[in-house]
Amino acid sequence: MKYCSTRGQVRDLSFSDAVMMGLASDGGLLLPEQIPQLTQPQLESFSRLSYTDLAYEIISLYATDVPAADLRRLVNTSYASFNHPEITPVVKQDDVYILELFHGPTLAFKDVALQFLGNLFEYYLIRDNRNLNIIGATSGDTGSAAIAGVRGKKNINIFILFPFGRVSSVQEMQMTTVTDDNVFNVAIDGTFDDAQAIIKEIFNDQQFKQTHALGSINSINWVRVLAQIVYYFYAYFRVREQTACEQVQFSVPTGNFGDIFAGYIAGKMGLPTRRFILATNSNNILCRFVNEGDYSLADVHHSLSPSMDIQVASNFERYLYYLYEGDTAAVVTAMDRFKKTGKITFSAALQTKIQQDFVAASVDDQQTLEQISSFYHHTGYLLDPHTAVGVKAASKVGEDVPLVCLATAHPAKFPEAINKAIKDKRPPLEIIERLRGLPRRCERLAADASLIKEMVARNSSKS
Numbered sequence: 001m002k003y004c005s006t007r008g009q010v011r012d013l014s015f016s017d018a019v020m021m022g023l024a025s026d027g028g029l030l031l032p033e034q035i036p037q038l039t040q041p042q043l044e045s046f047s048r049l050s051y052t053d054l055a056y057e058i059i060s061l062y063a064t065d066v067p068a069a070d071l072r073r074l075v076n077t078s079y080a081s082f083n084h085p086e087i088t089p090v091v092k093q094d095d096v097y098i099l100e101l102f103h104g105p106t107l108a109f110k111d112v113a114l115q116f117l118g119n120l121f122e123y124y125l126i127r128d129n130r131n132l133n134i135i136g137a138t139s140g141d142t143g144s145a146a147i148a149g150v151r152g153k154k155n156i157n158i159f160i161l162f163p164f165g166r167v168s169s170v171q172e173m174q175m176t177t178v179t180d181d182n183v184f185n186v187a188i189d190g191t192f193d194d195a196q197a198i199i200k201e202i203f204n205d206q207q208f209k210q211t212h213a214l215g216s217i218n219s220i221n222w223v224r225v226l227a228q229i230v231y232y233f234y235a236y237f238r239v240r241e242q243t244a245c246e247q248v249q250f251s252v253p254t255g256n257f258g259d260i261f262a263g264y265i266a267g268k269m270g271l272p273t274r275r276f277i278l279a280t281n282s283n284n285i286l287c288r289f290v291n292e293g294d295y296s297l298a299d300v301h302h303s304l305s306p307s308m309d310i311q312v313a314s315n316f317e318r319y320l321y322y323l324y325e326g327d328t329a330a331v332v333t334a335m336d337r338f339k340k341t342g343k344i345t346f347s348a349a350l351q352t353k354i355q356q357d358f359v360a361a362s363v364d365d366q367q368t369l370e371q372i373s374s375f376y377h378h379t380g381y382l383l384d385p386h387t388a389v390g391v392k393a394a395s396k397v398g399e400d401v402p403l404v405c406l407a408t409a410h411p412a413k414f415p416e417a418i419n420k421a422i423k424d425k426r427p428p429l430e431i432i433e434r435l436r437g438l439p440r441r442c443e444r445l446a447a448d449a450s451l452i453k454e455m456v457a458r459n460s461s462k463s
């Protein structure tokens with residue numbers, strides 16, 4: 001399997017080169033040159049596999065330059081850290097199938113890919129005897145999951161930027177209580193979009209990237225998308241066992257478009273699914289894109305589902321590549337226009353295509369709180385605010401097939417929102433309670449790429 005950039009200037013990369021490159025050197029995002037198509041017999045045999053075996057089978061279709069025994073070990077090690085034997089179990093509540101993605105070390109779906117990516121990085125670094133400086137941006141969940149993915153690994157430093165005061169108290173604590181010498185948490189004065197723009201600016205300085213051996217843990221990195229494809233298949237097989245359905249529909253709380261894009265790729269591989277439900281909070285640029293063909297920037301609003309407080313969604317560019325049928329010049333033109341004007345509009349013909357892939361709804365904070373409360377009183381099950389956005393969006397635009405809602409984080413990560421939704425309800429969890437009172441380390445900086453570069457340069461030999 002070879003990898004190419006959405007912007008056309010990088011092609012023919014091996015999987016390992018794509019992993020280490022992160023953001024493509026032409027500023028685009030990397031994609032596999034072809035999407036493997038699963039045959040019916042393959043699907044049937046996959047349906048009987050454990051999560052870990054399924055992950056191995058799917059990842060091996062893309063990671064073709066990793067020897068089979070090594071890949072198997074990396075996959076097994078990655079999911080050994082999950083606290084549920086099924087890794088991503090599906091539980092039925094009322095008439096909704098909840099795909100629980102929060103059984104990893106930091107209680108969010110990001111662990112599914114970042115445990116694997118951390119192990120993969122370590123594997124390459126040992127093999128090639130080199131160092132890596134990871135830089136990443138988070139609106140709340142990626143940060144701690146990335147830190148947990150590389151913690152204790154030699155030859156790696158990690159620098160995580162998050163928007164000051166805009167992540168939940170627990171999310172912040174999960175990052176800043178890691179005080180290891182090679183972990184650098186930076187609260188920036190700005191939004192997640194500012195943090196992500198800084199990361200991209202630094203990656204686009206090719207000389208700095210080479211000199212400091214930079215690596216990416218955001219969903220810019222193809223591995224993030226790849227590892228998440230697995231649970232869409234896993235969930236479909238579990239629901240099919242219970243309902244004998246031909247198709248399911250997934251509702252995906254969406255911020256950076258990475259998780260839903262993994263589902264879209266699963267669909268291209270042959271997963272029998274209806275259109276994906278793209279669920280946003282009041283940061284609804286992606287919802288407007290699907291419903292009106294209007295991808296235009298607005299201010300980032302602070303919401304009760306902070307991980308989705310994003311306007312500029314990284315993986316959108318990957319979808320554009322398919323929307324434009326691999327026409328990289330059209331992707332470049334659209335991305336340039338967006339950079340200059342903050343807006344891309346789509347023709348009626350393209351809107352028709354987009355609406356064959358997605359249906360979308362946006363859910364504000366009040367509706368999120370009502371959804372958490374009514375679901376809890378009806379079923380006794382506590383949704384985190386992001387999952388609640390997905391469940392609510394599905395109630396607005398879902399179709400008449402079994403519905404799988406992705407539970408992207410554990411409610412214990414968002415005590416403030418839960419408490420607002422259900423008076424006096426606190427979802428305590430021992431691994432979070434243990435963090436309270438631990439020492440913390442975090443630097444606060446202006447949202448300025450040169451400050452982050454200085455910090456990376458100053459510390460890059462620490463690992």
Ligand SMILES: N[C@@H](CCOP(=O)(O)O)C(=O)O
Nearest residue numbers: 138139140141142218219307
């Ligand atoms: N929602 C994310 C934002 C970063 O997105 P990523 O999927 O590109 O890592 C978060 O919680 O940090």
